[in-house]
Amino acid sequence: MTEQTKIDELVTNCAKEALAASRVMANLPAHRKNVALLKMAEMLERRTDELLAANARDVEAARIGGLSGAMLDRLLLDPKRIAKIALGVRQVAELPDPVGEQLEKSVRPNGLDIRKVRVPIGVIGIIYESRPNVTIDCAVLCFKSGNACLLRGGRESYHSNVALVKCVHEVLESEGLPKASVSFIETTERYALHRLLKLDQYVHCIIPRGGEGLIRMVTEEAHMPVIKHYKGVCNAYIDKAADKDMAVKIVTNAKVQRPGVCNAIENLVVHQDVVDSVFPYVARSLVRNGVELRCDVRSRMALEAFGGFSNLKDASEDDYHEEYLDLVIAVRVVHDTEAAIQFVNTYGSAHSDVIISGDEAAAKAFMAGVDSATVYWNASTRFTDGFEFGMGAEIGISTDKLHARGPMGLKELTTYKYVIYGQGQIRS
C-alpha cells in the first residue's frame, strides 16, 4: 500500500465513522450531552500535567523550527489557559440546546401538518492552524449542537491536540457515546487535508479558521459548503452630524483596544464637513495611542492645518484594501453618506462597519446601504463576537451570505428539517 493510499483510507474511515456517530448525536437528549461536557471539563483539568507535557513537545519543535514570538504564544498552553478552556466547556454545557426547536408550523388546507424543526447539520469539518484551544472550543460547540466534528489541526500543535482529544475520548467512552463524534485526523500530512475536502458524501460543512491563504485554499478545493471569513477590513465613518467626543471614543476603541483581531477597524472614512473640526481630535487620539495614519490629500491637509502631527503617510489604493491587524489606519474623506457607503462596500470585507452620527436619516441610510454582516450606529465594531452578542460562545464569524452571517454560535451549527404529519393525504 502506498503512503497516499494509507492516508486515503485513514481520512475516509475517519469521515465515515463521524457520519455514523452524527446519527447517534442527532437524537441525544440535552442532559446526556451536558453531563458529558461537564466531565470533559473535569478531565481536562485533571490531565493538566499530561497536556502540558504534550504541549511542551510542540513548543520545543516550533522553537527549533524558528517560530516567532506571537506565533509561539498562540501555541502555548499553561495551567491558566487550560483552566480557561475547561471553563469554556462548562459554559457551553449551560447554554440551551438548540436541537428540536420548532421554527415554523403550518396546517395546510388538506390537513397536512407541516413542522419546520431545528436539527444538527451532521458532520462539521474544522480546519485550523496552531492554537490548540480551538480543538476543544470547536469540539464542544459541535457536540452540544448534536453534530459530529472532524478536526484537522495544524502541524505545530499536533501533540497538544492529540492529548486534548484523548481527554474527550475517555469521557465519551465512559458515557457510552461514540468516540467518533469528536474525530481527529491523526496525521499532519498535507495530502490528508486535500482528501478530506473531497468527501462531501460524509462531511456536510467545513469551517476553516486561520490565515487568508489557508481559507482560500479550502474554499477553492472543498466539494462541500464552507463557512468562513477571509479577513476583517472593518470601517468607521464619521458623518457630518457626528458628536466629536463620541467619534474620538469609538474610533480609538475600534482601532487600538485590540488591533490584531478581525473586528478592529482598518479604514476611517470622514465626511468633508467635519474633516477640519472633528477629525483632527480623532487623529490626535489615535496617534497618542501609537497609530500610524495613512491619509488621502484632503485629510492630510486638515491635519497639517490643525498642527501637531508628524510622520503622516500618504494612503495608496492598496492601503484601503489592507487588513493591517496592527496600529495602522487608512483615512479617506468623502462628500456625503452615499459616498461613504460606496467606500465601505468597495474596500471593506463585509464584516463590521460603523457610522458615527447624530442624524437618524444618515444612520438608517448607512445601515441599509452597507452590505455587511454587522452594521453599527454609534458603537464600536469590537462588539462583533459571539459572547458579546449573547450567544455564549462562537465557532467563528462569517462574512458569507448563505446559512450564517456574523458571529456563529450553537444555532448556526444547526439546520432544519420538515416533519410532516398526514392522515393519508395524496396529491391529485
Add this chain to the structure above:
Amino acid sequence: MTEQTKIDELVTNCAKEALAASRVMANLPAHRKNVALLKMAEMLERRTDELLAANARDVEAARIGGLSGAMLDRLLLDPKRIAKIALGVRQVAELPDPVGEQLEKSVRPNGLDIRKVRVPIGVIGIIYESRPNVTIDCAVLCFKSGNACLLRGGRESYHSNVALVKCVHEVLESEGLPKASVSFIETTERYALHRLLKLDQYVHCIIPRGGEGLIRMVTEEAHMPVIKHYKGVCNAYIDKAADKDMAVKIVTNAKVQRPGVCNAIENLVVHQDVVDSVFPYVARSLVRNGVELRCDVRSRMALEAFGGFSNLKDASEDDYHEEYLDLVIAVRVVHDTEAAIQFVNTYGSAHSDVIISGDEAAAKAFMAGVDSATVYWNASTRFTDGFEFGMGAEIGISTDKLHARGPMGLKELTTYKYVIYGQGQIRS
C-alpha cells in the same frame, strides 16, 4: 482580443453590473417591485407572438439536432404556457415581501440594541437547461426577494430566453429600475459558464437546475456556495402497523402520479411482518398502474406465494441507488424500523421519505432518524413542493444541509444582517 478574452469580459461585466443592480434592489420598497411584476406579466402576454416566434427557432434547431419527444416538449412554448408563466408572475407579486422582516432582537446589558433583519442575498446565479419558463420563474422570485439574478440558460432555449428577458428589460427600463437586476448571459459558449463559476466577488450564490451531470460540474467548479439537489431518490416504508388501504393509496400516488419528478418514490421498504399481508396489495396496485417491480428475495417470495404476478425482476444493489424517474420501483424487506431508517439513510438522497404506520412510536423514530429534508408520516412524498408547502412558488428544492433545506421560496432567497443601535458603547 481572443474569443476567450471577449467572453471573460462579457461575463465579468454582466456580473459586475448585476452586483451594482443588487444594491438598488436591496432597498426597493415592495410596492415598486409589485408594480413592475404586474407589468412584466402583462408584457409577456402582449408579446406572445414574438415569444412564440423566438421559441419556434429554438424548437426547429432542436428538432434538426435530433432532440427527443420529452426534451422537445420541455422546450416548447405555446399560448397556454405563456399565459401560465404570466399567471405565476402575478402570483409572486401577491406574495408578502420577505425583505426587512425582523428575525430577532436583543438588548444587551450594555444597552446595545442588536436586531437581526432579513435582507436579500445579493446576486444569485441560475444555471439551467432547456425549459424557458425557468427564465421567468427564477427572475421574478429573485426580483421579488430584492436580489439581482444572473441567468445562464441552456443552448437549446437560447432565443426563447433572449425574447423573455427582453420583455422583462422593457418593463425595468420603463419603471426606472436597473436592467442588470435581471441579467442574462448572452452567449451559449461553455467557457462562459466556467468563468461565471469563479466570480465569487460578484456572485453570492449559484442555484443549478437540471441533470445530475450539470449539477456535479457546477458544484465542483464553483467558488461561491451552491444550493442544489443532485437527485431525488425518495423512499416509502410500510411499517408493520401500516393500514393496508392507506399503504396502497400513498405508495401508488407517490410512485405513479407523476413518476418523472424528484419527489416521486423510487424505493419501497417493507416490514417483514406485513410482507405477505399488506405488501401484495400495494404491489398489485403498482403493477396495475404499469409499474415494474424489482424485488429482493423475500418480497419476491411473498408475491409468488400470493400469485397473479408475472415479470417480477430481481433488484440489484445499484437499483436501490437509482433515480428511475420512470414506472419502476425497487423493493427491500427489513426486520424493523431501525433497519428501515438505515436503508433510507444509505440509499436515499435526503429528499423526501415517508413512513406508513398506525404506530406513533415507530413514526416518531422514523421521522427523527431519517436524515432528509422532508420526512412524512402517512402522506405522499409528492407534496414536497413550494406551492404545496404554502410558499407560493419555489426556486428549487435543496437536499443540502446549509442555508436552506427542502422547497425554497422567497424567504430562502434571503439572508440576514445584524443592525446594531448604540449610544457610544465601546469594548473594554
